[in-house]
Amino acid sequence: MNEKRVALVTGAGRGIGATIARTLAADNTDIAVVDYGEESSAAAALQAIAEAGAAVRYYRCDVSDFSAAKAVADSVAKDFGKIDILVNNAGVTADKLIMRMSEEDWDRVLSINLKGCFNMVKHVTPYMMRKRYGRIVSISSVVGLMGNAGQANYAASKAGIIGLTKTVAKEFGSRGITANAVAPGFIKTAMTDALTEEQKQAMYKMIPLGRLGETQDIADAVKFLVSDAAAYITGVVLKVDGGMYI
Numbered sequence: 001m002n003e004k005r006v007a008l009v010t011g012a013g014r015g016i017g018a019t020i021a022r023t024l025a026a027d028n029t030d031i032a033v034v035d036y037g038e039e040s041s042a043a044a045a046l047q048a049i050a051e052a053g054a055a056v057r058y059y060r061c062d063v064s065d066f067s068a069a070k071a072v073a074d075s076v077a078k079d080f081g082k083i084d085i086l087v088n089n090a091g092v093t094a095d096k097l098i099m100r101m102s103e104e105d106w107d108r109v110l111s112i113n114l115k116g117c118f119n120m121v122k123h124v125t126p127y128m129m130r131k132r133y134g135r136i137v138s139i140s141s142v143v144g145l146m147g148n149a150g151q152a153n154y155a156a157s158k159a160g161i162i163g164l165t166k167t168v169a170k171e172f173g174s175r176g177i178t179a180n181a182v183a184p185g186f187i188k189t190a191m192t193d194a195l196t197e198e199q200k201q202a203m204y205k206m207i208p209l210g211r212l213g214e215t216q217d218i219a220d221a222v223k224f225l226v227s228d229a230a231a232y233i234t235g236v237v238l239k240v241d242g243g244m245y246i
């Protein structure tokens with residue numbers, strides 16, 4: 001596709017989502033940043049996107065809110081004229097062993113990480129169907145494939161994203177819409193920066209490539225999956241984990 005595309009990226013205010021948004025922005029794509037913080041908390045991300053040469057707007061929204069997600073999808077389509085790409089990246093953790101996990105811990109993580117993806121898919125696909133074109137990428141996790149003690153809610157939400165992605169691929173394939181998932185391993189973010197050197201060394205032993213991933217590693221995988229080069233790829237889970245789960 002040579003014309004400028006429009007991508008809606010959730011959780012793009014910081015972290016992996018911000019790198020995905022900046023990377024797509026540098027690849028002939030205008031960006032709708034959807035995040036639930038104040039716009040000021042995404043200032044650095046918004047500036048980087050603009051500097052990459054893209055039009056950018058910020059939409060404050062909790063993706064777990066069904067009607068708020070609809071309002072955002074409608075606004076993005078109105079403001080930019082279309083939505084070519086949806087990246088479901090917003091996600092949270094509330095890690096505890098099941099023994100200590102509360103109903104709230106379970107509900108909150110499932111409703112943001114999994115229902116949030118459903119909400120965005122539900123409200124963005126009508127615009128994609130009209131154009132008979134769409135690229136959907138949802139950020140899962142290797143934990144969704146492996147399970148992980150202390151992350152029952154998170155692992156279930158990330159496994160759920162895989163089932164949702166495969167179903168979206170089947171339901172919307174005939175409309176020119178592809179749906180894929182990216183499953184990151186351990187990625188260098190504020191969260192992993194906080195680990196002790198000892199914890200990091202233990203992690204490296206689990207990763208054949210012997211290092212943490214960069215947010216750019218994930219963004220490059222997303223860039224590929226939304227490109228014309230991936231036009232015949234749908235329903236896959238692309239692991240970007242340095243071989244952590246083989």
Ligand code: NAD
Binds near residue numbers: 116188192
């Ligand atoms: P992060 O916490 O740095 O960023 C997440 C962003 O999502 C934030 O900007 C936050 O405000 C936003 N967000 C959270 N809840 C939201 C909601 N209800 N509505 C809208 N926005 C919301 O996290 P990150 O490390 O950049 O992770 C991004 C994605 O990658 C997540 O889905 C995460 O599960 C996944 N992931 C991360 C790692 C890792 O090692 N960091 C590994 C595997 C998967």
